[in-house]
Structures are given as C-alpha cells and as structure tokens.
Amino acid sequence: MKIEAASLMLTGIRHAFFTRAGGISSGLYESLNGGVGSRDSPGNVTENRARMAAALGVEPQRLLTAYQSHSPNVVVAEAPWTTDNRPNADAIVTRMRSLAIGVTTADCGPILLADPRAGVIGATHAGWRGALTGVIEATVAAMERLGAAADQIRAAVGPMIRQSSYEVGAELFARFHAEDPASSRFFAPASRTGHTMFDLAGYIAARLKRAGVVQVEDLALCTYADPGRFFSYRRTTHRGEADYGRHINAIALAGELRMAA
Secondary structure: OOOOOOOOEEEEEEEEEEEOOOOOOOOOOOOOOOOOOOOOOOHHHEEEEEEHHHHHHOHHHHHEEEEEEOOEEEEEEEOOOOOOOOOOOOOEOOOOEEEEEEEEOOOEEEEEEEEEOOEEEEEEEHHHHHOOOOHHHHHHHHHHHHOHHHOOOOEEEEEEEEEOOOOHHHHHHHHHHOHHHHHHHHEOOOOOOOEEEOOOOHHHHHHHHHHHOOOEEEEEOEEEOOOOOOOOOOHHHOOOOOOOOOOOEEEEEEEEEEEEO
16 A cells, blocks of 8 residues: 655654555556545445555544535544535544544645644645635634644645646636736646646645645645556546546544654
C-alpha cells in the first residue's frame, strides 16, 4: 500500500493521502478504490477501506467519510456512523481519539489539518466550488469551536489536479473574479481562446492563509498527470471511461499528543 504523507511532524497523529496502490479492486478501480459511491463491488470497497483503516491504526468502522456535495458544510464527528447514515458535508472535524476522519477525492483538493496542542483535527474536500464558497474557512472555524487556534493549525495539502492539467472556461474565471478580483492571479492563459488554466492548489493555499492558517505543506502531486498512482475524474472523462476510483485522505488522533522533537 502506497501512502503519500506530508511531514506534519506531530506524534500522536496519523495521517495519509492514499494512492491507488495496495487494494483488491480491478479494472477501472485498480486497486485501492475507497469510493462507496463508485460502481465497484461493495465488497472490494469495504476491504480496501479496512486496509486503509488498519494503516491509520483504527477499526474499519472508525474510518469516517461523509456524503460530499461540493458544499461548505462541516460536521463534527463524535462517534462512528454508517455508510447509510453518513452526513452531507465536505469537511469533518473531531477531537475524539482513535477516530479517523477523511475525505474522498479524484482531482479535488484534500486538506488534512491538525492543532496538536488542542488535540483537534480536520479533513476537508476542496474542489473549486467548495473552496470558493468557504469550506476551508468553515473547517478552521469548526476546529476553533473545539478548542483549536488557527495560527497553531498545521495543514497538509494532498494530491489533486494541478494547473498544467486544469483547463477551465471563461465562466469559471468570471465567478472567481466576481468574488475577488485578486483571484485572477490563479488563472493562466490556455492554448484555446477563451479558456484558462486554473491553479486550484494555489487558491487553496490562499484561502488557508485567509483563514489564519500559516503552516501549510503541499505535496505538489497531480492526480490527472499520474495515472499509475492516482485516480482522476477529469482523466476518466477525457478517456470516455464509465467510472473512476476514489482516493481516501484521512487523519486520526491516537495516544498522547505532543510535539515531535
């Protein structure tokens, strides 16, 4: 199983941006597909998620993801939920030990956050819609309500579609420009007239800064450009494939929290 882990430099916290390696799924979903919303065999997805839970040091039923809808909604996890009653949210926060919280992605930006002193963690799914409508700031605010401090939060930004692969139309540029004219710096000219290349990762970093998070690490990995390691919704669309796998990106509190030396 291949994990991309940022150097959050914290003990008592486990986190992982899982790649597509190390599971039992096949075909379009090869091999570590964690998407309960995919058309993969439910049994395969269950086993894949159990393997990821084990890597995070929690029981399978304690690896939690929500029903994501590109919203700014955040939920506080206090106990496990099931697939059938999972909340509609694009971010999860918690201060409960031995509870892994995660988000599923296949091009959107996964963000894992932790305030080690307060013992509060968060996981955010930030596509352009969620980032534009405030899911990052909402996550930080929810963590603060649990006792975290924004300037003590460390954030790790995982694999997502990068600017060199993310061509968008003029309407998206217009939406961002209407929200903040300074957002134009995240758009570069594309080869096609009327299109631009969007820097989602750069925009996420700016929104984290706006929320008061100053300690940010970006793995700088592109899901679209690396089919060997990552699933990609846009790549699947361009290839005309029927479906795609989903990555799990998760973080968990375990044991006594303290700063690493």
